[in-house]
Amino acid sequence: MPLVDDLARWMETLAPSSLAESWDNVGLLVGDRSIAVNGVMTCLTLTDATVREAIEQGADLVVTHHPLPFRPVSRLTTETTSGRWLWQLAAAQVSVYSPHTAFDSAPRGINQRLAEGLGLAAIEVLAPSTAGPLGAGRHGCLPAPATLGQLVERVKTFLRIGALQIVGRPETPVTRVALACGSAAEFIPIARAAGCDCLVTGEARFHAALEAQSLGLALILAGHYASERFGVECLADELAQAFPTLCVWASRRESDPLSWQ
Numbered sequence: 001m002p003l004v005d006d007l008a009r010w011m012e013t014l015a016p017s018s019l020a021e022s023w024d025n026v027g028l029l030v031g032d033r034s035i036a037v038n039g040v041m042t043c044l045t046l047t048d049a050t051v052r053e054a055i056e057q058g059a060d061l062v063v064t065h066h067p068l069p070f071r072p073v074s075r076l077t078t079e080t081t082s083g084r085w086l087w088q089l090a091a092a093q094v095s096v097y098s099p100h101t102a103f104d105s106a107p108r109g110i111n112q113r114l115a116e117g118l119g120l121a122a123i124e125v126l127a128p129s130t131a132g133p134l135g136a137g138r139h140g141c142l143p144a145p146a147t148l149g150q151l152v153e154r155v156k157t158f159l160r161i162g163a164l165q166i167v168g169r170p171e172t173p174v175t176r177v178a179l180a181c182g183s184a185a186e187f188i189p190i191a192r193a194a195g196c197d198c199l200v201t202g203e204a205r206f207h208a209a210l211e212a213q214s215l216g217l218a219l220i221l222a223g224h225y226a227s228e229r230f231g232v233e234c235l236a237d238e239l240a241q242a243f244p245t246l247c248v249w250a251s252r253r254e255s256d257p258l259s260w261q
Contacts, residue, residue, distance in 0.1 A: 002243055004095045005033035007040065007061055010242055014235075015102040015109060019134055024101045025067045030086060031095025037061050040239055042232040043251035044225060046096070051085045053253045055092045062089070063239070065232050067098035103231065104136065105129075108238075110181045110231035111138045117158040117230075118151075118177065118200070119143055126178050127190050137180035137187050139194050148172040148198060148218050155200060159226045163260040167209045168218030174198050181227040185211075192217045202227035225256035 008028045020026040041059040043050045045066045054062045068082055078084040089096060103109045105125075115123045115138040126137030142151070149170030156164065178191035179200040185208035191199040192215045199217060202224035212219045233250040240248040 001036045004031050004035050015099040015106040019105045020102040025070050026100050026102050029096045039247040042236040043254050044229050046085050049253040050251045061095045063097045067100050114179050139178040139196050141176050145175050148174050161226045165221040167212050188212045
């Protein structure tokens with residue numbers, strides 16, 4: 001029977017912590033490496049729903065994309081929401097692992113999967129790391145020139161969403177596409193410098209949208225949840241293949257807190 005340590009080591013091979021951003025908190029965040037694992041749940045974020053699900057469904061390990069704790073804590077009590085979740089998980093002996101930005105940038109991570117899912121060719125790293133050959137984001141060419149409107153439909157289909165936000169006109173020609181999951185408006189000037197016509201990401205602030213508009217860069221904002229949730233579903237499949245004796249699932253109760261009416 002695999003141990004928490006075995007799962008943590010496997011995650012490190014999939015998404016090496018060296019790929020994480022310097023401000024991030026990745027790896028085994030809560031738990032005991034010597035505990036045997038029968039069940040693993042992946043999720044995007046720890047919430048009331050996902051914490052209850054993990055405990056009620058018998059998970060011994062939760063692999064959550066967004067880390068908790070994220071910043072150092074001076075106390076851990078149930079007086080705070082995050083403290084309550086961590087206390088409940090620890091009391092149930094449920095360990096917590098987070099790959100976050102390491103998984104975003106990994107060779108088989110979220111951004112690579114998104115680029116391949118949108119059918120991009122000649123995929124390259126958007127923001128190379130100074131510490132190695134990989135880095136954040138991806139960019140590549142569409143197999144044939146398309147319009148922004150056509151790319152929007154491709155994004156909707158791959159992410160299985162019905163609506164999103166755009167900056168730019170639907171008829172705008174698009175050839176080279178940049179992408180970075182989650183909240184990645186900082187890549188707007190990098191994407192434009194790389195010759196991209198559009199940046200696909202989860203969300204961007206108002207002034208970032210204005211910056212993109214002024215640079216002539218279209219934006220497709222699919223929502224933070226949608227741009228990353230598919231990645232933890234793929235991760236559950238990979239974990240199940242790597243550890244066939246385990247019960248592995250992507251959270252069934254997790255949902256996007258935002259909706260478009």
